[in-house]
Every structure is written in structure tokens, then in C-alpha cells.
Amino acid sequence: MSQRLVIPNEDSYLKSGRxxxxxxxxxxxxxxxxxxxxxxxxxxxGGIHCFLLYAILYDIYTLLxxxxxxxxxxxxxxxxxxxxxxxxxxxxxxxxxxTLWSMLPHMAxxxxxxxxxxxxxxxxxxxxxxxxxxxxxxxxxxxATLPLRLLxxxxxxxxxxxxxxxxxxxxxxxxxxxxxDVL
Numbered sequence: 001m002s003q004r005l006v007i008p009n010e011d012s013y014l015k016s017g018r019x020x021x022x023x024x025x026x027x028x029x030x031x032x033x034x035x036x037x038x039x040x041x042x043x044x045x046g047g048i049h050c051f052l053l054y055a056i057l058y059d060i061y062t063l064l065x066x067x068x069x070x071x072x073x074x075x076x077x078x079x080x081x082x083x084x085x086x087x088x089x090x091x092x093x094x095x096x097x098x099t100l101w102s103m104l105p106h107m108a109x110x111x112x113x114x115x116x117x118x119x120x121x122x123x124x125x126x127x128x129x130x131x132x133x134x135x136x137x138x139x140x141x142x143x144a145t146l147p148l149r150l151l152x153x154x155x156x157x158x159x160x161x162x163x164x165x166x167x168x169x170x171x172x173x174x175x176x177x178x179x180x181d182v183l
Contacts, residue, residue: 047145048105052087054141055112058134059083062119072122079115086111105146112138113160117167126171135164 059080063073086108089100116131116138123130139157146153 045147047147048090048108049087051105051108051112051141051145052083052090054137054145055083055108055115056080056087058112059115068119069122072119075118075122076115079111079118082111083108105148109142109146109156113163117163120164120167120171123171125173126168128168128172130168131164135160 059076062068062076063080068076086104090104116134120126120130139160142148142157142160143150143153148156
């Protein structure tokens, strides 16, 4: 039996342009892996600011639009304050290993989802296309801006879209709306 020489991923990538072991997605050296992860986090760190600015602009747009009633405007004002608070925390410059920093993308995402659902619940008549554009933008921004792992982003997106479809179907005045009509 001959023994095969195992080449580390980074050496294989440099020589042939692709990793030798497709299932292994980390560097063989722990220091290189830590450096890569911290560099990746630092590069995506500015995305949380973009996401929170989107949420604040959405709040301002909703407050200025003529449709919402007083109760809905009050809820939007509360969400605007919460989003401004999260932006202040993000601007404070927390350290990369801080638990608050690791929770910030999750809090921003769940706050935006809660705001979208709260507006659906406060509408007197819900149609399948209510807030659909904002939902699609929210899901896009999840993948593009938030510093989360791809699998977690996919699970959050799936859960968000499912929650939206269930909420729209459940709140619709016309019972003939099916989930297919929503999509």
C-alpha cells in the first residue's frame, strides 16, 4: 500500500488554484485560520451600519407617508428610536470579540422583522403584496450587509419569508388568498 502525501489546503490552493480537500474549509494552521476569520469580520463590519441606516430610512419613509394611522406611527417611532440606539452601539466601536458585537446583527435583523410584522398586524386590511418590496430588500440586505455566516443567513431568510407568508395569509380579509397568491 502506498501512502499519499497530504498537502495543506493553502499550499494546494497556491499550486493548483483549488483546495485539495473539498469538505475541509479551514486552514491547517490555527493562526492562519484566526487571522482569516478576524480579517473577514473586519471587512464585513461596516455592513451593519448600512443595514441599520436602511432600517432608519425605512422608518423615516413610513413616518412621512400619509397612510399610517396614529397608532402605527407611534410604533414606527419606537422602532426608529431602537434602530438609532443600535446604530449608536455599532458606532461606539465595540471590539470584535465582544458579545454585544456578536449579538448586534441578530438584534438588528429581528428588530427589522418585528417592525415589518407589526406594520402588517396594524393594517386594517392586508393584501398579499403589502410590504413585499420591503421584505425582499430586507432579505437581500441580510445576505449583503450583515456579518453572519451563509448558513445562518439562509435559515433566517427562510424563516422570515415563511413568517411573512403565514402572516399575510392569516391576516388577509379575503380568505381566497393562498400562499401561492402571496408569492
